[in-house]
Every structure is written in C-alpha cells, then in structure tokens.
Amino acid sequence: MTELSTMRDGVANQAEASDRVLQILAEAGRLFASKGFEGTSMRDIALACGISKSLLYHHFSNKDEIYARVAVGSTLELYLFVRDRIPDGTPSQKIRAFMVATAEYFRRYRWAWIASTTAFWNDPDRQRQKERLTRRDRFENFLRGLIQEAIDAGEIRKVDVPMTGRLILSSLNWMHRWYNPNKSATPEQIADIFFDMIFNGLRSGELVELPGAASPKEPSKEPSKAGRRKSR
Amino acid sequence: MTELSTMRDGVANQAEASDRVLQILAEAGRLFASKGFEGTSMRDIALACGISKSLLYHHFSNKDEIYARVAVGSTLELYLFVRDRIPDGTPSQKIRAFMVATAEYFRRYRWAWIASTTAFWNDPDRQRQKERLTRRDRFENFLRGLIQEAIDAGEIRKVDVPMTGRLILSSLNWMHRWYNPNKSATPEQIADIFFDMIFNGLRSGELVELPGAASPKEPSKEPSKAGRRKSR
C-alpha cells in the first residue's frame, strides 16, 4: 500500500467509492430490501449489476460486508442527517423536525432504510447487528433528549421518555410496510400528520382552548360523553 | 393427546392438530421469527423438534405450508381474537380495548406474530402473502370502523381515519422489535400507555381542563411558547 487513507473503512464515507461500488451497493440494497438478506444471493446481486459474481468479491470480501455497507453505513448517516436538520426553536418544534427529517431520509434512501430495518434483525448467531444497534441507539437517544427537553420546558406533559420515543419511532419505522410512493402524500407529510396526532392527541372535547390559542380544526359536535379515563 | 392439543405453547387455534404437529408449528414459528423464512431450513426445524426431516414432509407437504400454518393461521385468528375482546362502551374505550387485545395476542402468540409480521413480507415473486394481507386488511378495517365511530360520536377530532389506524397499528406492530419479555411492563400495559399518549396527546399547556375533568398530572411550568402549528 502506497499511502494510508485518512478514512478507515469503518467510517464508510461512501463519497470516495467508485461508480461500480456504488452500483453494487444500490442494487444490493434494493435486493436486500425486497427479498431479505438470506433471500438475496450473490448471483442475484451480480446479475442485477450486469457483472460476474467474482467481481463482487474483488470489491467486497464477502456478503456480510456488502450488507454492512448498505445497512450500517446508512444508519450511521441517519443520525447525522437528522441532527443537521434540527432547527433552532422550541423543543416540540425540534421533535417535529426530527420526525420530518427521518421521513425525508426514508424517502431518499428508501432501499437502504428497508434493508437496515428489516433483514435478519434478530438472528442471535450473528453479532453483525451489534454495531447497527449502537448507531441506532445514538439516533434514539438523540430523540429522547429532545423529548426530555420538551418536558423540561413544560411543552409536553410528564410522560415516560423511552416509551414516548418508541411511539414516535414506531410510527416512522413501520412506514415502509405500507407506504406507497405512487400515492400522493410524501413521507414528510405523513410524518407531519403523525406528529400532529401524537402531539395534540386524537381527543376532542373535555378540554377547551385557551383564549389566545389557535382555533381547533373542528368544533366538537358534542360536549363529549367521552370516556374520561383516569391517568392510570 | 386430546387435552394437550387444545392449546399449546404459542400456537394459535390448531384445534384438531396432533401434538407432533403442534410441536412442529411451535418450533417452526420460533425459528422463523428468529432467523426468517429463508434463513430457517427444514433441517433446522427437524433438529429443533428432535425428529427427522422426512417426518416434516409426512405432516406437511412443503415448507410453505408450515409457514402458512404458523403465520396465516395466526393472523386469521388475530381478527377474531381481538374482536371478541371489544367490550360495550364508548368508541374510544373500544379503541383502547382493541390495542390492549392486540398486545395480549402478541404476548400469547409471540413467535407466530413475529413470523407473520417479519419474514419475507415483500418478496414480489410469491403471492403467498396475498392471503395474509387479506386477513390483515380485515383486522385493519375493523380498527378503522372503531375510529370512524369515535369521530362520529365526537370523541376524537376529525382526523384522517386510515392514517390514524396506521399510527395505532404502527405502535403495536413495531413492538416486537424492542419488547423484552424479561422487563417489567407487559405488552398490554405498553398498549395502554400508547393509547393514552395517542388519545390524549403529549402536549401540556395551551389547553386547560374543563372544571369537571380530572386534574392534570403536572401543571405546566411555563405558559407555553410552544410551536402552535397551523393545521396544514
């Protein structure tokens, strides 16, 4: 080796990858997303790229490495992608921005996203997912920090922070199972709707707007015989 | 064999099946859930059951049929299981019961649940999932009916019904990815927490309780400069 590259391979900045490598990663991500890890063979990837199977092993040491570059690399970027899109503002505005940014990432890197959130997520034989979980944890902890911020600021009530984070991430993580890119709403719009539902709640009635607050979407038809559950 | 067959470890409603078949379904479900469909070989299933691979083919015609009995059979029962647990009451109480019942089903038939919601969900080559989707659709439509009921009764505001259903189901469907059975909270309790968050919303401040309503958990420290988003 003539010179040591400044970037070790674990950091996986894919900007310096060759076109061929990018093509392999793109096709592999698409295949992993649609057929799963075990269901996608190296022959499938080679065929999709129009190259020989041997060439895959010229650029990658094995199948796991291809998957790692698709999935681990993408989840690494997810945190940075989202973090850089959180504007200054109130904590709840940040939470909304978090959700919308995550949705944007999903839209832009959809196959990698699906591959990283779907395939063989819980095979106990492999610790391959360990690293992925670490990166995911950083992402999730970031959200929890925003939630705690919002609680401290009094913007949201004192809810269970990890559970709230799970609810928010569930709404985003499950999206790829039903989202249809040909339909009208963009993932960002969907994230916005979910934020509205989670933040403001579904309930109407029982509560009344403060004088200064914005008008509700719809005046409640009925003064609510709604089940007023105890706070358990 | 008769008594044992009525209900076996995590296998839903295989009433007329023999013990051996139930054992195969239970082990196969566990394996499918942890390693995926493609990642689980017939040898794995046979080994886990302590029988020969040939015996699997005596009881089932092929691998797909085992999967179908595990996954499709379980999702078939999901709708009936939940429907029978919806009590009389207000629509929002029904929605809460829907969520808790679904969580109970998840807890009781966890492996089958995971297998049916995880494995090869979007392989376009197979229409095996078609039938599963139909059953899932009936389940989801049932929820949408409850939501529409709640809107008509004025209990919840006029939200987008399909989108609301997706939010609720996301919180439940994603649970298997982070739920730890050794931790304290049961799935039913988690579903209850999620219902509370979604129904009442996270927000504090801006709204004030009606005189008759229960006291809030925490008075808002600040009169909320919270982002009062337009309804867009």
Added chain:
DNA sequence: GCCGGGCTTGACCGGTCGGTCGGTGAAAAC
C-alpha cells in the same frame, strides 16, 4: 401366528448457496 397401515427413518436427488481460483486484457508505472 401374521397382516396391514400409520409413524418414522436414513439414504439420496438435483439444484443453489457463498466463496475460491487461475487467468485475461488493458492501462499505468517503470
């Protein structure tokens, strides 16, 4: 006795898997 049929088996099939190997041809370095 011995007979038939449901369980159960090990040996086996064609095919595909991830991965390896030796080599080719063209450009880059010397």
Added chain:
DNA sequence: GTTTTCACCGACCGACCGGTCAAGCCCGGC
C-alpha cells in the same frame, strides 16, 4: 519495452438447500 496493477471473468468447490423414496418399526385386529 517490460513489468506491475487492477477491474474483471468463467469454471469450479464443498456445503447445504428443499424435497423424495423405499423400507423399517410399532401396534391393534384377525
């Protein structure tokens, strides 16, 4: 002009895949 480097390929390997099959085992009825 020679050597080195490098993207690339087709043939091939042992292991494992889903699935088959003829044959044993077991056990109640004759």
